[in-house]
Amino acid sequence: MRALGIDVGDKTIGVAVSDPLGVIPVGVTTIERVGIRKDAGKVIDYIKEYDCDTLVIGYPVNLDGSHSIQTEKVLEFKTMIENKMRSSAMKVNVVLEDERFTTKLAAAPMMNEGIKKTDQKKVVDKQAAMIILQSYMDKLKK
Numbered sequence: 001m002r003a004l005g006i007d008v009g010d011k012t013i014g015v016a017v018s019d020p021l022g023v024i025p026v027g028v029t030t031i032e033r034v035g036i037r038k039d040a041g042k043v044i045d046y047i048k049e050y051d052c053d054t055l056v057i058g059y060p061v062n063l064d065g066s067h068s069i070q071t072e073k074v075l076e077f078k079t080m081i082e083n084k085m086r087s088s089a090m091k092v093n094v095v096l097e098d099e100r101f102t103t104k105l106a107a108a109p110m111m112n113e114g115i116k117k118t119d120q121k122k123v124v125d126k127q128a129a130m131i132i133l134q135s136y137m138d139k140l141k142k
């Protein structure tokens with residue numbers, strides 16, 4: 001089965017999916033945020049489209065492991081998705097994956113290539129979702 005990885009931000013949600021063998025993450029899209037209910041519904045649509053059994057959500061904690069305002073927003077989003085899936089009897093494992101530095105890792109190659117920040121914003125969240133998903137898949141291999 002496949003896993004869907006997401007990077008939840010205030011303005012966008014980056015989406016990536018694993019290949020069927022769970023080895024390679026592939027960027028899918030960047031969802032423009034409109035509201036927590038609709039955004040959760042869009043993520044669930046991708047889970048269904050790609051027949052995923054796992055949802056990996058980037059977990060934004062501070063360097064010392066403490067929670068931030070963004071951590072609380074992601075936990076609220078996680079709860080919303082879990083409630084929506086429960087009400088539709090979906091059986092999907094939801095996992096939080098440490099996402100410290102993923103956006104910087106995703107943007108670094110683009111900065112090195114001289115890509116403008118405005119153009120980077122179009123793909124950086126999708127790239128961050130791929131890094132989050134790859135981190136999760138690497139842990140499964142161990």
